[in-house]
Amino acid sequence: MKETIKGLAKLTRFSDFGYYVMVPSLLGVAAANGSFSWNLLLVLLANWMAVGFSYMVNDIEDAPDDAISTNRVNSNPISTGLITPKTARIATLMLGLSAAGLFAGLGLWPFIFGMISLTFGFLYSVKYVRLKSMAFFDVVIHSLLLSGLPFLCGYFSFTSRLNRIWFWPFVSAVAIHIYLQLQHDVKDLSSAPKT
Secondary structure (H helix, E strand, O other): OHHHHHHHHHHHOHHHHHHHHHHHHHHHHHHOOOOOOHHHHHHHHHHHHHHHHHHHHHHHHHHHHHHHOOOOHHHOOOOOOOOOHHHHHHHHHHHHHHHHHHHHHHOHHHHHHHHHHHHHHHHHHOOOOOHHHOHHHHHHHHHHHHHHHHHHHHHHOOOOOOOOOOHHHHHHHHHHHHHHHHHHHHHHHHHOOOO
């Protein structure tokens, strides 16, 4: 049981995205003149769950390849045997449904953007679509998942209409994430083994 809990915690990869999701979420709340309240805590939790869901789907889909990759085998708890694929799928479904429930509790617009986030998170990695394997979609969807959609969910958790100041913080959050993602991709390419 202890290994399963450890494996599920590792599957969410929270340490990889927790900060990156929190900043645009709080920026969205600030742009809407939101305040510290239950809505703030719920939108942070919902955004973390939605991004965690996408990371979990990614590891489930990549587990067979990660099992034979010397670079990735230890980072995927399914390929290391900490948890079974079935347990991972059940936990991922439960996390996605919980995120959807929290988004629904925050209002119509957070629910719409939250469901877009969950849908993109699924389509980003699932083998029959695999948006992450398409160069343009990889960068755009990744930046929306980790910055744009958390911003919009945070923003619309405190207001139902756009004000004059939402646009530039939104564009800045997405642009910064695109820059960081491109920098990460270039670093990965430069460290890839030469053939």
